[in-house]
Amino acid sequence: MIKKIPKRIKNNKIIYISIIILLLLLSGIIFLNKINHNVEEKHNQDITKYYFKDSKYNGISSKFIERKNSKEDAILEIPVTKNNKINEFINNKIQEIDDTFKDDAKKSTFENISTERISYQVYYNNDDAISILISIKQDTHGANLNDQNLFWTFNAKNGEIIKFSDFLNNKEKDKSSILEIIKNKIQDYLKNSKKEFSNEILNDLDFESFENIIILDKQTIDFPFSKGQIIPSNFSSVQFQIKVSEISNFLQNDFSRKIFEVPDVQNSKQVQKTTPLTSKSPLLDKDCSKCIALTFDDGPGIYTDKLLSYL
The missing domain is CATH 1.20.5 (Single alpha-helices involved in coiled-coils or other helix-helix interfaces)
Structure with a gap:
């Protein structure tokens, strides 16, 4: 059952x-x-590589940082000089820029990976001074690309930043004259680039904006500004040079002569004997009975060409 x-x-x-x-x-x-x-x-997970390579610049090697993950692709090339103070300063600057990039990359809602490329160039490089330009290119796929240049000239011995004003004989007096020369350079640059602009954009510029310089050689000072650094970002980058011969009157201290090839204006002035021009002077027409002769000294200088163009 x-x-x-x-x-x-x-x-x-x-x-x-x-x-x-x-x-x-x-x-x-x-x-x-x-x-x-x-x-x-x-x-x-971050895949980060650190390594060093010799650079093409004497006494300077390159530190590389390569970082890749789902959000970013970054390659940083950082100069390593013989001066630890210079190295620390540049490292800190690049670290600040890289930290901002990492934060922006994490917050990015775009599917494309954010990219960062940091590299450098060395110009003037000897026992007295080193001029270094850092080039930054970042793309987080937002409204604006970050494409900028940072540049300094360092004292190779003590690692301090060399300012433009360090070369001036009379700092406060000469700054205004140098600033006018710089404004004219920028004005010419913008005219040549065929960009419409108003002179008002130059009014807010002060000398402090041009304290950091690149020394190309003993005859040339360079200002490789990137877009938006000194004038509104709707203009392209502003890059111009000043020849030492254009401002030699202002570069009359010992430090200037050490870095640049500057003629000693003070000691080279010679009193020239001149013969007064009269109606009988061979330089004047025979019929010239009423003439005026114009003379000027303390030249040639930065205004000589402009003055001659008026005569």
């Missing part, structure tokens, strides 16, 4: 089996999520 299994026991078995199946399914889901999380974590 077959004994009937109570209905209550049957229901309990179904419940137990269902619970076991649910637990197995839940365990499977947790396991799969863990695998996916590990894969994603591995994908998001």
Whole structure:
């Protein structure tokens, strides 16, 4: 005789089996999520490389940092000079810029990976001074690309930044004259670039904006400003040079003569004997009975060409 299994026991078995199946399914889901999380974590993990290489510049090597992850692709090339103070200063500047880039890359909602490239160039480089330009190019796929130049000239011995005003004989007096020369240079640059502009954009410029310089050689000072650094960003980059010969009257201290090829204006002035011009002078027409002769000294200088153009 077959004994009937109570209905209550049957229901309990179904419940137990269902619970076991649910637990197995839940365990499977947790396991799969863990695998996916590990894969994603591995994908998001920074792959960062650090290495050094010799540069083409005497006494300077390059430190490279390469960083890649799901959000960013960055390659940084940092100069390493013989002076630790210079190295620390440049490292800190690049670190600040890179930290900002990393924050922006993390916040970016674009599918494309954010990119960063930092490199450098060395110009004047000897036992007295080193001129270094840092080029930064960042793209976080936002409204604006970050494309800028940072540049300094350092004292190679003590690591201090050399300012433009350090070369001036009379700092406060000469700054205004130099600033006018710089404004004329920028004005010419903008005219040549065929950009429409108002002279008002030059009014807010002060000498402090031009204290950092690049020394190209003993005859040339360079200002490689990038877009938006000194005038509104709707203009292109502003890059111009000043020849030492244009401002030699202002570069008459010992430090200037050490760095540049500057004639000693003070000691080279010679008093020239002149013969008064009269109506009988061979330089004048015979018929000239009423003439005026104009003379000027303390030249040639920065205004000589302009003055001659008026005569």
